[in-house]
Each structure stands twice: as C-alpha cells, then as structure tokens.
Amino acid sequence: MTVPLPADLFDELCPSSLVPFRMADKWAPLVLRCLEDGPRRFGELRVPLRRVTPKALTTSLRRLERDGFVTRVVEGAAVRYELTALGRGLLGQLDAWCTWVEENWDALLDARDPLP
Amino acid sequence: MTVPLPADLFDELCPSSLVPFRMADKWAPLVLRCLEDGPRRFGELRVPLRRVTPKALTTSLRRLERDGFVTRVVEGAAVRYELTALGRGLLGQLDAWCTWVEENWDALLDARDPLP
DNA sequence: CGGCATCCACCAAGATACTG
DNA sequence: CAGTATCTTGGTGGATGCCG
Numbered sequence: 001m002t003v004p005l006p007a008d009l010f011d012e013l014c015p016s017s018l019v020p021f022r023m024a025d026k027w028a029p030l031v032l033r034c035l036e037d038g039p040r041r042f043g044e045l046r047v048p049l050r051r052v053t054p055k056a057l058t059t060s061l062r063r064l065e066r067d068g069f070v071t072r073v074v075e076g077a078a079v080r081y082e083l084t085a086l087g088r089g090l091l092g093q094l095d096a097w098c099t100w101v102e103e104n105w106d107a108l109l110d111a112r113d114p115l116p
Numbered sequence: 117m118t119v120p121l122p123a124d125l126f127d128e129l130c131p132s133s134l135v136p137f138r139m140a141d142k143w144a145p146l147v148l149r150c151l152e153d154g155p156r157r158f159g160e161l162r163v164p165l166r167r168v169t170p171k172a173l174t175t176s177l178r179r180l181e182r183d184g185f186v187t188r189v190v191e192g193a194a195v196r197y198e199l200t201a202l203g204r205g206l207l208g209q210l211d212a213w214c215t216w217v218e219e220n221w222d223a224l225l226d227a228r229d230p231l232p
Numbered sequence: 233c234g235g236c237a238t239c240c241a242c243c244a245a246g247a248t249a250c251t252g
Numbered sequence: 253c254a255g256t257a258t259c260t261t262g263g264t265g266g267a268t269g270c271c272g
Contacts, residue, residue: 018183020139020140020144020183020185020206021137021138021139021209022137022138022139023136023137023138024136025244025245026244026245028136041253041254042253042254042255043253043254046254053245053246053247053248054254054255054256055245055246055247055255055256055257056244056245056246057255058254058255058256059244059245066228067134067136067224067227067228068223068224068226068227068228069136069227077253077254078253078254079253079254079255084227085223086220086223086224086227089216089220090136092216093137093212093213093216096209096212097209100205100208100209104202104205107184107201107202108183108184108202110184111183111184111185111200111202112182112183112184141264141265142264142265143265157233157234158233158234158235159233159234162234169265169266169267169268170234170235170236171235171236171237171265171266171267172264172265172266173235174234174235174236175264175265193233193234194233194234195233195234195235
C-alpha cells in the first residue's frame with residue numbers, strides 16, 4: 001500500500017504568482033501530485049492540502065473528474081480518487097514546468113522585482 | 117526583415133476550453149507566438165489577434181512586460197514589442213503543450229462528454 | 233497609429249458554518 | 253468521513269466609445 005502523504009509535501013508558498021503556468025485550476029497541480037503514487041481518499045488529500053478549504057478541494061476534484069483526469073470511486077463508506085491514463089499524462093507536463101521554473105527562478109525574481 | 121503576420125495564423129477556436137493549460141493570461145500564448153520571429157508593433161499583433169479587443173491585448177502585453185517576458189520599446193511614433201530571453205524560454209513550454217494536446221486531443225474530447 | 237476610459241458580467245476562490 | 257450551503261470579494265475579460 002502507499003505511504004501516507006506528508007503534511008509538509010508542499011511549500012507554504014506553493015503555488016506562487018511568479019509561476020506563469022496554470023493547469024486546470026489553482027490547486028489541480030497539487031492534487032495531481034498527491035495522486036501520483038496511487039488512489040487517495042478525500043481526507044488523505046486534506047493533509048498536505050490543509051490550506052485549501054473543503055469546498056475548494058471538492059471543486060477542483062469535480063473539475064478534474066469532469067475533464068477526465070481523475071475518477072471518483074465510491075467504495076461503501078469510503079471514496080477514492082484516482083488518476084486516469086489521461087490525467088497521468090499531465091504529470092509529464094507538470095514535471096517540465098517544475099524543471100523550467102527551477103532553472104529560471106532567479107530570472108523570474110529579478111524580472112518581477114528589479115533592483116533599484 | 118520579418119514577414120507580416122498572417123490574419124489566419126490562429127484557429128478560430130483557439131484557445132479552447134478543452135486545453136487544461138494556461139500561460140500568464142488568456143491571450144499570452146498567442147502573443148508570444150506572434151513575437152517568435154522578431155519584434156512586432158501593436159498594429160501588427162492586431163492582425164492575427166483581431167478577435168481580441170485593444171484593451172485585452174494591452175492588458176496582456178503589460179502583464180508580459182511586468183513579468184519580464186516582453187520588452188516595450190518606443191521608437192519615435194512607433195512602438196515595438198520584443199521577447200526577452202526569459203520570454204523566449206516560454207516558447208519551449210508552449211511547444212510541449214501543443215504536442216501534448218495534439219497527442220491527446222481525441223482523449224480530451226471523449227473524456228469531456230460523458231459527465232452531465 | 234497605439235492606445236485609454238468606463239461599465240459590466242462572469243466566475244474563481246476564500247471565509248464561515250453546517251450536514252448525512 | 254466526505255463533503256454542502258451561503259456569502260462575499262477580487263480579478264479576468266468582453267463591449268463600447270473616445271483620444272493625442
């Protein structure tokens with residue numbers, strides 16, 4: 001079985017307004033990352049995403065489901081969310097973004113807040 | 117000298133809501149593509165982007181300038197917009213998106229329909 | 233030519249509280 | 253546990269008209 005998601009999986013400032021990329025909605029990239037290692041329940045997602053209100057998380061998950069990136073499966077009392085093949089494909093783009101942002105982070109900072 | 121931008125550079129339905137990626141704002145990816153082959157004037161950009169109001173185009177350009185992706189240079193009565201090195205780097209990501217969308221277009225279409 | 237001013241509709245998204 | 257229900261706000265972006 002998969003390891004529980006750590007509460008500090010994401011940086012406090014993630015996502016940042018300096019990042020010019022957006023995927024689906026504000027929290028979708030973080031949700032996708034949480035689902036990378038296998039299906040998760042709503043409560044599991046809330047641990048690393050504790051800054052996100054339940055409503056916002058639900059909205060994000062519903063949209064990901066509508067667009068075919070995530071499936072919502074009810075198993076008795078429990079619910080699990082899982083990546084589809086299409087959704088898993090988004091992770092490649094996400095990795096590319098992260099790489100680009102890391103490589104250009106200083107330039108992004110300098111451009112946004114030029115030294116006097 | 118660069119060739120004038122064709123009026124039909126972009127598809128009528130571009131950008132589409134089926135594309136889960138966003139760069140800066142709605143029109144930024146198209147603007148960046150217009151600047152790929154060299155500096156352009158405001159009026160030149162308006163040709164392929166005739167569906168975009170002047171205000172929206174200005175807003176997009178201002179934001180791209182603020183974030184360090186584009187420079188705005190006044191040359192007497194004329195104004196030219198040009199990609200910075202950082203902005204040119206965005207084109208790589210844009211290419212990656214286009215490739216991904218083309219490869220997954222049918223899946224995106226199929227996935228969107230089933231849900232109410 | 234290269235915009236700006238104004239008004240307005242839409243919706244993403246947060247705060248807060250509550251529920252089957 | 254897995255969400256809903258309201259309320260409210262801020263920002264994007266379209267429509268229209270005007271300007272130096």
